[in-house]
Amino acid sequence: MDVAWKDLSVSARNGRVLLETMCGYAQSGQITAIMGPSGSGKSTLLDALAGRLAKNARREGSIFVNGNLQTNMRHGTAAYVKQEDVLLGTLTVLETITYSAQLRLPHSLPQSQKMEMVESVITEMGLGDCKHTVVGGWFSHGLSGGEKRRVSIALEILTQPSLLFMDEPTSGLDSASAFYVIKTIKNLATSKRTVIMSIHQPSSEVFEQFDNLCLLSQGALVYFGDAMEASTFFESAGFPCPLRRNPSDHYLRVINSDFDNVQNKFKEDIETQEKVPASEAIKVLTNAFQNLHLRSLHTKVDILCVTKVNLLDSLCDTPGVLHQLSTLTKRSFINMTRDIGYYWLRIFVYFMLSIVIGSIYFNVGTKYNSIAARIGCMAFIGKFLTFMSIGGFPSFIEEIKVFNHEKQNGYYGPIVFTLTNTLSSIPYLLLISLISTSVFYNMVKLHPGFDHFIFFMLNLFASVTIVESLMMCVASIVPNFLMGIITGSGILGLFMLVDGFFKLANELPKGFWKYPMHYIAFQTYLLQGLYENDFQGLEFDNNDISEGKLSGTTILKQYQVDLSRSKWLNFIILLSMILVYRAIFITIIKLTQLIDGKTLMFKINSKTFKKINA
Numbered sequence: 001m002d003v004a005w006k007d008l009s010v011s012a013r014n015g016r017v018l019l020e021t022m023c024g025y026a027q028s029g030q031i032t033a034i035m036g037p038s039g040s041g042k043s044t045l046l047d048a049l050a051g052r053l054a055k056n057a058r059r060e061g062s063i064f065v066n067g068n069l070q071t072n073m074r075h076g077t078a079a080y081v082k083q084e085d086v087l088l089g090t091l092t093v094l095e096t097i098t099y100s101a102q103l104r105l106p107h108s109l110p111q112s113q114k115m116e117m118v119e120s121v122i123t124e125m126g127l128g129d130c131k132h133t134v135v136g137g138w139f140s141h142g143l144s145g146g147e148k149r150r151v152s153i154a155l156e157i158l159t160q161p162s163l164l165f166m167d168e169p170t171s172g173l174d175s176a177s178a179f180y181v182i183k184t185i186k187n188l189a190t191s192k193r194t195v196i197m198s199i200h201q202p203s204s205e206v207f208e209q210f211d212n213l214c215l216l217s218q219g220a221l222v223y224f225g226d227a228m229e230a231s232t233f234f235e236s237a238g239f240p241c242p243l244r245r246n247p248s249d250h251y252l253r254v255i256n257s258d259f260d261n262v263q264n265k266f267k268e269d270i271e272t273q274e275k276v277p278a279s280e281a282i283k284v285l286t287n288a289f290q291n292l293h294l295r296s297l298h299t300k301v302d303i304l305c306v307t308k309v310n311l312l313d314s315l316c317d318t319p320g321v322l323h324q325l326s327t328l329t330k331r332s333f334i335n336m337t338r339d340i341g342y343y344w345l346r347i348f349v350y351f352m353l354s355i356v357i358g359s360i361y362f363n364v365g366t367k368y369n370s371i372a373a374r375i376g377c378m379a380f381i382g383k384f385l386t387f388m389s390i391g392g393f394p395s396f397i398e399e400i401k402v403f404n405h406e407k408q409n410g411y412y413g414p415i416v417f418t419l420t421n422t423l424s425s426i427p428y429l430l431l432i433s434l435i436s437t438s439v440f441y442n443m444v445k446l447h448p449g450f451d452h453f454i455f456f457m458l459n460l461f462a463s464v465t466i467v468e469s470l471m472m473c474v475a476s477i478v479p480n481f482l483m484g485i486i487t488g489s490g491i492l493g494l495f496m497l498v499d500g501f502f503k504l505a506n507e508l509p510k511g512f513w514k515y516p517m518h519y520i521a522f523q524t525y526l527l528q529g530l531y532e533n534d535f536q537g538l539e540f541d542n543n544d545i546s547e548g549k550l551s552g553t554t555i556l557k558q559y560q561v562d563l564s565r566s567k568w569l570n571f572i573i574l575l576s577m578i579l580v581y582r583a584i585f586i587t588i589i590k591l592t593q594l595i596d597g598k599t600l601m602f603k604i605n606s607k608t609f610k611k612i613n614a
């Protein structure tokens with residue numbers, strides 16, 4: 001793919017110019033390196049080209065891919081290696097890359113060939129020794145920073161994308177690793193791939209692998225052209241590279257104006273030519289570039305903007321939705337199994353709390369005082385045990401980071417993610433409900449009968465699933481674990497107040513708190529279902545024994561339980577809430593994509609293509 005950008009500029013919503021108007025190109029078979037001091041706009045340029053700018057940044061100018069004005073890119077044609085590694089900490093290197101291969105390589109490719117590709121990319125990235133090591137997270141130390149970086153690169157080069165964006169691929173790598181990694185990328189580029197990467201401080205050997213150099217300083221273009229000719233350019237502008245200095249170090253030293261104010265302190269230690277403040281040097285270099293190279297750059301860009309080349313079709317044969325579903329469900333299930341914070345810890349705490357509940361309300365009976373005890377016991381279970389399900393949020397946040405990255409690369413969308421998360425979490429949520437209910441139900445001796453026990457368990461299952469679904473919606477808006485937990489707790493706390501326990505339903509202020517909040521809170525249906533399940537069919541001693549027995553139905557009326565809704569109807573409402581919350585999650589993700597203007601990179605259809613080509 002040939003990429004050309006013309007009159008490209010980026011500004012933040014507050015008016016700050018992040019990238020000044022510039023042009024440039026990247027051709028197939030070549031590596032184009034974007035270099036510059038820290039904060040010079042390398043990532044911004046990369047993001048602008050890849051269509052990944054932050055919401056508050058606006059791009060102007062045009063980007064052409066194969067001579068077509070770029071709108072979106074097709075799935076499999078562009079890959080992006082982010083600056084930070086987004087990996088599931090519970091998987092080994094081999095598993096991480098294998099799942100990615102299953103997810104993205106054409107379905108028609110035999111399994112043996114896929115595994116060969118996985119092994120080969122592991123070898124190329126020097127990960128052979130640690131291929132069975134887990135990536136690592138808060139629960140276990142795993143790969144080093146440099147190894148994680150190489151796994152991130154391996155994941156993206158696996159499919160040999162036609163266009164590869166890389167944000168600082170060598171950061172955290174030692175010089176030998178950096179060299180071999182870039183050499184592998186160079187090999188990839190020579191097989192007609194286009195690589196655009198931002199890079200900090202390449203060694204001279206790494207620098208030699210670059211074809212084109214785009215040098216930025218303070219958001220402006222200082223040099224664009226053949227990487228090897230940069231030294232001639234600097235020399236002609238009066239800044240020759242001193243002997244025994246890495247050329248890239250030299251370029252960055254000359255154009256880094258961040259330290260102009262402290263330069264005087266180190267006068268004796270710096271070369272004569274560097275005594276010129278960088279701000280002056282940048283002006284000289286920019287003028288020299290405009291005089292010597294800008295015209296030829298414009299000519300080259302103009303040619304590339306109109307040179308039509310057909311897009312590669314080779315990688316569009318990606319696996320179908322069912323294959324993606326099964327691969328992602330397996331991956332997610334393994335992640336949930338290995339991350340003790342996802343469910344195991346919760347299962348243990350639920351078990352312990354169930355014993356505590358069982359001991360406190362042990363053999364609750366049917367005396368007059370047992371009525372309040374049963375109500376209190378069920379309210380605690382319905383409120384607090386379900387609330388505790390926000391504990392899995394930090395682990396979910398890690399998973400959603402990977403989802404966001406894979407979604408941006410166009411591997412799959414929110415519907416597939418939601419389905420896989422649902423399928424893989426169901427066994428654990430059932431286990432939580434089964435263990436807890438088995439313990440407290442039998443200790444407390446709530447309404448006898450297997451059908452009553454099962455109903456209780458299913459309600460607990462539905463409610464913890466609702467809390468997980470609600471937290472998914474929270475994560476889609478607040479993808480930070482502390483803020484997410486605060487937001488989720490706030491919402492659940494509010495629901496608890498209006499479910500009819502702390503204040504009976506008819507005594508809640510009508511405006512807002514009863515209508516609609518009482519009916520939105522899932523605990524309303526949970527508690528009513530549990531109360532009906534427990535009280536209906538039982539008889540209790542009256543306060544005054546001479547007044548005879550109190551029927552369960554009378555008690556339910558006193559607690560303002562809406563008996564027109566059967567306990568099963570309450571349960572069905574809970575199940576529907578799971579669907580509603582998960583649908584809200586999908587809608588939020590889709591809306592965010594629309595607002596971002598990144599509507600599914602892979603969803604460009606042939607009609608649109610024909611129109612653009614026309």
Ligand SMILES: Nc1ncnc2c1ncn2[C@@H]1O[C@H](COP(=O)(O)OP(=O)(O)OP(=O)(O)O)[C@@H](O)[C@H]1O
Nearest residue numbers: 012018037038039040041042043044045054056057
């Ligand atoms: N969305 C944004 N809103 C406001 N300012 C931004 C935004 N993105 C980047 N910037 C600013 O633009 C400048 C360039 O940022 P950028 O991340 O592109 O630099 P960089 O050259 O990649 O730096 P580094 O090498 O340190 O990663 C920085 O000063 C940064 O604060």
